[in-house]
Amino acid sequence: MKKSNYSTSVIISVFVHALFIVLLLWGADFTFDKKPSVGNTIQATMIDPAILNQQAQQIRQQRQAAKDAEQARQARLKQQTEALEAQRKADAERIRQLKEDKLTAEKATREAEKQRQLQQQQAEEAKAKAEVKAKADAKAKADAKAKADAKAKADAKAKADAKAKADAKAKADAKAKADAKAKADAKAKADAKAKADAKAKADAKAKAQAKQDAALNDMFSGLEAENEQRGGARGKHIADEVARYGTIYKQMIQQNLLVDQSFKGQECKLTLRLSANGLVLDVSQLAGNNTLCRAAKSAVLQVSEFPMPDNPDVVKQLRVINLTVSP
Structure with missing residues (x-):
């Protein structure tokens, strides 16, 4: 490419110089005056001064x-030369x-x-880099998912x-509790x-010794019933029967009474109301220790x-019977 540009510049320069030479030749005066021949003949001629002037x-x-004309030609040639030089420079500048x-x-x-x-x-x-990162992210995601799956499986297994341990423990506890309850029930x-x-x-011992230590050991210190007939043999018979049945009632109640050490020194007064055939219609607390009275009432109701x-x-x-319970 550089060689072609150099050749073009040389051709343009040669063309400008050739044009410049042509213009110089064209402006030159090639007219030659024919010199008069010189001979030995001399002619004398009269010349008019006016004509001579x-x-x-x-x-x-x-x-x-x-x-x-020469100056004009020189100026024109100079102008053309300057124009050509300016054109050459412009061309050279344009080429450059x-x-x-x-x-x-x-x-x-x-x-x-x-x-x-x-x-x-x-x-x-x-x-x-993006592909490497994507692969790394995919691997990290897969690893994280695998870890999460493994953790989920481990958590589920745990x-x-x-749960299996808790169920086994619950069964063992239930069995132990059942065994303990069975032992407790048996005990x-x-x-x-x-x-x-x-x-x-x-x-039995108390019944054998009822008459001797009733005042000290009998849990029922008083068994009273309304007796309208006090006098005579009939009254004595009724009183004896009431006392006998009272003893029976005391024994029946005593068999169902749960005695606690805390009852010692306490007292409870109850009123029993029975039907004609002996059914307990009502048992109420008149006075005394509430805990002892609840135990005595429970014993009566069990009969x-x-x-x-x-x-x-x-x-x-x-x-209608009034009882005084004093363990």
Whole structure:
């Protein structure tokens, strides 16, 4: 490309110089005056001074015209030369500018291509980085999911194991509780039986010694019934029957009374109301320790029905009974 531009510049320069030479040749005066022949013959001629002056004037005018023409030609040649030089310089400047523009364009093209390649390289590197990052992110996500799945499975297994352990413990606790309850029930039954047996023995002993230590050991210090007939043999018989049935009632109530050490020294007064056939209609607290009275009332209600004699007068006396419980 540079060689072609150089050749073009040389051709233009040669063309300008050739044109300049042609113009010089074209402006030159190639007229030759024919010199008169010189001989030995001399002719004497009379010359009119006026004519001579006129001819001299004409010569001067011709010379001045030639001089003016030469000056004009020189000025025209100079102007043309300057114009050609200016054109040459303009052409040279234009060629230089074209070359510079071309170089600038080529440089810009190279820079653009370099920038494009750099951008392409950066884009490819960014794409490669993005692909690597995407793969890393995908792997991290997969690893996180695998860890989460493993944790979820471990948590589920731990939860299942914990539930199984809790169920096993609950079953064991329930069995232990059932066993403990069964043992407690068996012990309570055994204790109740032992207590009942002991109570029965004590009752038997108390019944044998009722007359001697009733005032000290009998839990019922008083059994009173309304007796309208006090005098005579009939009254004594009714009183004896009431006392006998009262003893029976005391024994029946005593068998159901749960005695506690805290009852010692306490007292409770109750009123029993019975039907004609001995059913307990009502039992109420008149006075005394509330806990002891609840235990005595519970014992009465457990009896539920007391035996009644055939004698209606005795039955009448037993319909309302006042009891004093003092362990």
